[in-house]
Amino acid sequence: MSDSFSLADLEAIVAARASADAGASYTRSLLDKGVAKCAQKLGEEAVETVIAAVSGSEKDLVGEASDLLYHLMVVLKARGVSLADIHAELARRTAQSGLAEKAARPTA
Numbered sequence: 001m002s003d004s005f006s007l008a009d010l011e012a013i014v015a016a017r018a019s020a021d022a023g024a025s026y027t028r029s030l031l032d033k034g035v036a037k038c039a040q041k042l043g044e045e046a047v048e049t050v051i052a053a054v055s056g057s058e059k060d061l062v063g064e065a066s067d068l069l070y071h072l073m074v075v076l077k078a079r080g081v082s083l084a085d086i087h088a089e090l091a092r093r094t095a096q097s098g099l100a101e102k103a104a105r106p107t108a
């Protein structure tokens, strides 16, 4: 299972749980609170991931990064953005290196 588990599987789980009973699903209860609450949780998990990256163990980082990706999938669901949208944007960016993109930005 874990060898083949992907973000697409997590996206499908989040989509399925969005219509589950709120009392039986953390995902549904979070979505019911609205996008601002989902985004707040994403921000908290991002900070916890940063702390784990700087001073936690590898196990801590794996755990916090997993929480972060789950909460990102919930926020994308709350906003109606699909993983396919993200894949398309990432694919578009492969045409240019990050450094070239940074250099081409208009100066403020």
Ligand SMILES: N=c1c2ncn([C@@H]3O[C@H](COP(=O)(O)OP(=O)(O)OP(=O)(O)O)[C@@H](O)[C@H]3O)c2ncn1[C@@H]1O[C@H](COP(=O)(O)O)[C@@H](O)[C@H]1O
Pocket: 013, 014, 017, 024, 025, 026, 027, 028, 041, 066, 067, 070, 071
């Ligand atoms: N991957 C996850 C996942 N990662 C983290 N979490 C939950 O995210 C929450 C965040 O952790 P916190 O310590 O901030 O929790 P908390 O303080 O209780 O949260 P709040 O009360 O502030 O919302 C915890 O309750 C975790 O269990 C997740 N909940 C669900 N999933 C996936 O979603 C599936 C469906 O879950 P349900 O929607 O609950 O059925 C699960 O089988 C998993 O595959």
